[in-house]
Amino acid sequence: MKHAKPEAAFRVKVITLFPEMFPGHLGLSLSGKALEKGAWSIETVNPRYYTTDLHKTVDDSPFGGGAGMVMKPDILDKALKAHLPLGRFIYMTPRGTPLTQKKAEELAKEPLLTVLCGRYEGVDERVLEAYKAEEISVGDYVLSGGEQACMILLDAVIRLLPDVVGNADTHAEESFQNGLLEYPHYTRPAEWTGPDGIPRKVPDVLTSGNHAKVKEWRQKCAEDVTRERRPDLWSAYVSQNAKESKKVK
């Protein structure tokens, strides 16, 4: 008797003009193993398949003039309608809310995401309105397509799915998890000389065996690096801590 493959607990549909880009690097390493195990699944949808003209046109020039082309709303609509339900519908765009670890955690709890990858100048605004797209950016720079941005988003989410990263404690101490950047890491050999000829020893506290001191040192390093490199995160951390200590009193 044949059994259908059970549906993955986390499913992704990607709307893209370049389906051959997926799963890409997501098919390797931890996310690749998880894909093989069926912890998540991916389906690509090419809007070009839903065109009816000879040239398979998916884009047109912008109303009002200007450079570049815009992805057509009627074609995207057909592609989306043919793949309902969409679950949480996301459009990758530099105009979106910045992707954060908190957002990745939130998305990892969803059973189904549909991610629309833009090309050219982007997509007709009316599609985003009609399908209530959540707009997400991966940073303040412009990529040539939404596919790379989608991969970043999926990578950040997939590694948070249950059993994808072997040791769940990994997440607890990572950058952003507690509002701070992570402390530095060291491994064997305990002393190493680099190309500058300077011998460098691992900080003594890490080889002391004193777990409380190690914890204290790591916390201080995390605080120092956050204060130096990310004043925005540091002030959010300080005010969050101030609020929490008020609550305790």
Ligand code: SAM
């Ligand atoms: N004209 C758009 C603008 O200035 O905002 C940029 C279009 S870009 C060349 C083509 C597509 O790449 C976008 O529609 C979007 O899907 C994707 N993209 C580019 N940069 C991105 C970013 N920082 N975050 C998320 N998606 C991005």
